[in-house]
Amino acid sequence: MTDDTAPVRVMVVDDHPMWRDGVSRDLTDEGFDVVATADSVARAVEVARAVTPDVILMDMHLPDGTGTQATAGTLAVSPNSRILVLSASEERDDVLDAVKAGATGYLVKSARRTELVAAVQATAAGQTVFTPGLAGLVLGEYRRLAKEPTTEAPALTDRETEVLRWVAKGLSSKQIAERLHLSPRTVENHVGAALRKLQLGNRVELARYAMENGLS
Template identity: 80%
Template sequence: MTVRVMVVDDHPMWRDGVARDLTDEGFEVVATADGVRAATARAAAVQPDVVLMDMQMPDGSGAQATSELLAVCPGARVLVLSASDERDDVLDAVKAGATGYLVKSAHRDELVAAVRATAEGQAVFTPGLAGLVLGEYRRIARDPGPDTPVLTDRETQVLREVAKGLSSKQIAARLSISPRTVENHVGATLRKLQLANRVELARYAIEHGLDDD
């Protein structure tokens, strides 16, 4: 099935170049947009599978655009493609609902692979960026609130691997357990965290720094 992609960026040459590269790789670029309002309106109309989202736009931030876009297009997955690698930008994007975050220095092959992985529901991050939020998880772990869910050590291990985008089979091999056991831990963790699926689970793990070894 062809992956339908929307590219959101306020720089025409960059936006058109990315759209052209993705088209050449077999993706269907169904829309482009240069701001928050345009992105929301066009996503509602075309319902893309993956949205490549810049973080800085004339009428708002990429985090704002991500949140508003997912409200009208809940089936989309947002992959941020930004010049910024600041911790706050990464956190803001994840909290708004982005599945992954790449910096614009990524090579074309990395971008193409990231879009494919995002379409498959994996959490994709430029190496090192997800680790920026590890301190936030450690803060939460030291001073948990009354509503902070408690995960077992094994659930935390599995969650770390989910955050890296690994399949149940790959996680099972790493942890020397069966794929069915992995799925059982994933299901238990989803229920504890009141999340709907692995994408949301990976997003939670990234946000709380659990992807870091």
């Protein structure tokens, strides 16, 4: 993420040119730095790798796949980016799939311009943002999952759990190190230990694990 004085760098992913250009123009007018746009899953991943935006506005239905696939793909190549879904769909599965893939917010396209601007700002600051009604849906799903019996996971140390909570909020190792008064290398060691214990492949999967287990 950028420092507090720099404009938030945004990428807009949508396959409808008029909508994509309109959103980009609105955000630019509000002081955001729209660094790139994309119209497909493949292009989104390619561009995210190159520009590493702070916030990615993500549509859920793209010509070559879903916003869920694009979310997972872009986070794999740009793990410090934060995903805010901006979609016409309010379907339960779309919302839950997006969150499980790593999205930190979900806004419907009927939102007003002021709501979109506030949502992008909040997402950049590490907050979760949902259209009213959808937040309750997500919370209800996680409560349901929490009640289901699960196999016992390998025990994490208190410090690993603490680091994991910050990973789930989208912070980089450097940012976590500053908050916990550790070196970035020590933070990376804790992340690596958690990945090994939980048999996960990357920070995106680690953040998803934290969200699904109420650690975010």
